[in-house]
Amino acid sequence: MSEIREFDCRPNDQTGAESPLAWSLQRGPVPDADTQAGVTLRESAFMGHLILRGGAIVLDEAVREVLGINLPARPNTLTLDSTGERSIQxxxxxxxxxxxxGGEEFALEKALRHALGQAHFSLVNVSGGQTVITLSGPKARETLKKSTPYDVHPSAFPVGKxxxxxxxxxxxTLRQPKADCWELIVRRSFADYLYRWLLDAAAEFGVSVER
Amino acid sequence: MFHIYCPYCEEYREEEEFHPRGQAHLQRPADPENCSDEQWGDYLFFRDNPRGIHHELWVHSVGCRKFFNITRHTANYEILETYKMGERPSITAETLAADERQSGVQTASGGWQTVGARPEDEALNTEARA
Structure with a gap:
């Protein structure tokens, strides 16, 4: 067992928590819901984010034991479990x-620490520092093309990348866990800026925000 | 804009994602306590400024955040290869000069300008200097 002291960053009590986009969604511009919108934005708030560092072979064994999914060994890839709710990138x-x-991260952290024992690794809970913005709809790819120099054509950016x-x-961190569904993992302090950027970039396609 | 191949991400990325970090393959004096001031000064402050092949340290700062090496031509900015930390370059001033000689092109003696700086591997540059 490792000597690291663990604590639950978000204990299950009545302590209030605000997602990084809470202010933007309450006070900022929020377009009306539109079923015909080309792009739909949604914040997947309060997910559990863990950064795992160490040697791939040791970690792979522990991750398969605890989470039941493989550690992606190839660069720029993503593996998901059967429900698609848990992922490793x-x-x-x-x-x-x-x-x-959200809520699973502390139990997972403890289980991984236990499985890894005295191995040389680092596991950090970064849930509070970042959030996930999901982009979907027929024009999601067009919106990305306006925002990033990275090639998001299906031939260069397949599902699972x-x-x-x-x-x-x-x-x-941009990823495509399933077809035509893009996840942007953004830093907390940039969340409002990126939200406004995305609204502006997607305005020409029609944009709606799910809450 | 350049497309730079990151040997860790194993694909070409925009130049914007990278930062240069100066000359690669600097060798720290083995025994700093007992080396001369000149050796230590060379190590700390003096860098090569060649016209031609230059081996540089770059970091993929927006991306995998790993350091790696680029062999770059300082006259035409061509990136000849990128390779991981700890690896040796396959293209050096001498190999390039030899290739160009073979193809019948006359080249000036390219390579290192060694004012002050001591290259990591003397053998790497002996021919280039000669």
Whole structure:
């Protein structure tokens, strides 16, 4: 068992929590719901984000034991479990991002620490620092083309790919977990800026925001 | 804009994602306590400024955040290869000069300008200097 002291960053009590986009969605511009919209934005708030670092072989064993999915070994790839709710993404040769439904992250962290024991690794809960903005709809790809120099054509960016790249002069982790559904993992402090950018970029296609 | 191949991400990315970090393959004096001031000064402050092939350290700062090396031509900005940390370049001033000689093109003696700086591997540049 590792000697690291763990604590639950979001204990299950009455403490209020605000998602990074809470202010934007309450006070900022929110377009009316539109079923014909070309682009639909949604914040997947309060997900559990964990950064896992270490050697791929050791981590892969523990991750398969605890989460039941493989650690993506190829660069810029993403693996999802059968429900599609839990994912692991390759960020760099020794770094992965695990995203799980909110509330599971502490139990997962404990289980992974237990499975990894004294191995050389690092596991950090970054749930509070970032959020997921989901982009869907027929014009989602067009909106991305206006925002990032990365090639999002289906031949270059198939389902199951995820990259960290330049997006609207800042950086995001962009990924496509399923067809025509894009996830942007953005830093908390950039969430409002990117939300406004996306509204502006998608305005010509018609945009609606799900809450 | 350049498309730079990141050896860790294994694909070409926009130049915007990268930052240059200066000359690669600098060798720290093995025993800093006992080296001369000149050796230490060379290591700390003096860098090559060649016209021709230059091996540089770059970082994929928006992306995998790994450092890697680029072999670049300083006259025409061509990026000849990128390779991971700890690897040796396959293209150097001498190999390039040899290739160009073979193809019948006359080249000036390219390569390192070694004022002050000591290249990591003497063998790498002996021929280029000669």
């Amino acid at each position: 390759w960020l760099s040769p020794d770094e992965w991002l695990i995203v799980v439904p 995820g990259v960290t790249t330049i997006f609207a002069k800042t950086s995001v």
